[in-house]
Amino acid sequence: MANDLKMENEQRSGIKRVPFSILNYWRMYKARGARLPFYYFFQAHAFDLIHKTDTHKWLPKEYIAHPFENFDNCGMYMASWDCEIKTIFHRTKDLVKNFSEYTFIDMGCGKGKVTILWALECLKIGLKQKIYGIDILPELIEIAKANHAKVLGNDGNFFCEDATKIVPHDYGDKFILYLYNPFDDFVIDKMLDRFSSDDTLIIYNNPVHASFIIKKGWTPIFEKNGFHPNLHTIIFARKS
Ligand SMILES: C[S@@+](CC[C@H](N)C(=O)[O-])C[C@H]1O[C@@H](n2cnc3c(N)ncnc32)[C@H](O)[C@@H]1O
Known part of the structure; x- marks a missing residue:
């Protein structure tokens, strides 16, 4: 029963x-x-x-x-590691002028941990930034909202969306996109075509399809590595 x-x-x-x-x-x-x-x-x-x-x-x-659509092109949900999110937060802040003008989007946010930790790091240094998480699975978005509410007292900004259909200007005009190996090059291709602005940075943790992003015209501006792929992150900017 x-x-x-x-x-x-x-x-x-x-x-x-x-x-x-x-x-x-x-x-x-x-x-x-x-x-x-x-x-x-x-x-x-x-x-x-x-x-x-x-x-x-x-x-x-x-x-x-x-x-769902493009199901074969996506990976499974697992969470980024705390130390990697915190390290990359500080590295990105140092790399980007006017950091708070950028909108942070965790593309394939799953249960929302990256956005929560990103918001906590912002709070620690008194910085305001627009922070969003999008995911294709509505069940994960509901879990992300509940997690955010437990840690930060509100539901946060989580939306159930397909990364290949995102309309960037609904979110802002300068972007920091966070990817923790959420999907393959087919989906990355469709998603990046939507982000034409030069004011876009990609943080790619466990960067399985890094060479594809380079082929699309992006340049690595920072890279760190570790004993496990979860400790490997590349930050890309657009070639000008
Ligand atoms: C490896 S998890 C990353 C979770 C989170 N970003 C983190 O680092 O903790 C990848 C997530 O991407 C989502 N995803 C896969 N394909 C997607 C798509 N086309 N659009 C939006 N989200 C997608 C999955 O549902 C999954 O939750």
């Missing part, structure tokens, strides 16, 4: 609950040694324990009940 109810809820919501246990830590250890579970705990799991949020549990694609 309880199981029937759970299945019904999952079917209605479109995403199934993903199990997470100590076994996941064991698998991380087996795959990459002690450093990965250590990082995962402090850079992903701890955020949820501290804030009572729901961000760290990933969502493999087979747990999504209703595929």
Whole structure:
């Protein structure tokens, strides 16, 4: 009976609950040694324990009940690591003149952790910036709003949108786009065609399709690396 109810809820919501246990830590250890579970705990799991949020549990694609357009071109949900978001926030602020005039958009924001941490970093230094998260999955947008409310006391600016259909001027005119390997070059291509302004910066964490972005006419202006792809980020600006 309880199981029937759970299945019904999952079917209605479109995403199934993903199990997470100590076994996941064991698998991380087996795959990459002690450093990965250590990082995962402090850079992903701890955020949820501290804030009572729901961000760290990933969502493999087979747990999504209703595929969407370009489903084959997108990756699964998982959250960026705290240390990477904070490091890149400060690096971007130093690189960009008039940082607060830029609109920050997490393209494929999932459960909203990047926008929350970005907003917290802005608050710490008394800076105001327009901060948005967009995602194609409505269920994740609802979770992102609830997470934002828990940490910052309001729902934040999250919208259910397909990155290939975004109208940039609805959001601002200078942009910092954050991508944590959300989709492949097919979707990146369609999305970037919409951002024609030279005042656009791309932060690309776990930059699997970096060479495609370079082919599209963007130049890396900063790169950092680490033992895991989640610690690899490139910031791109448009070639002028
Ligand atoms: C790897 S997660 C990144 C989550 C978040 N940005 C972070 O760093 O914590 C990628 C997200 O991109 C979303 N996504 C995939 N294709 C998309 C599309 N065409 N438009 C908008 N979001 C998309 C997925 O639903 C998923 O939540």
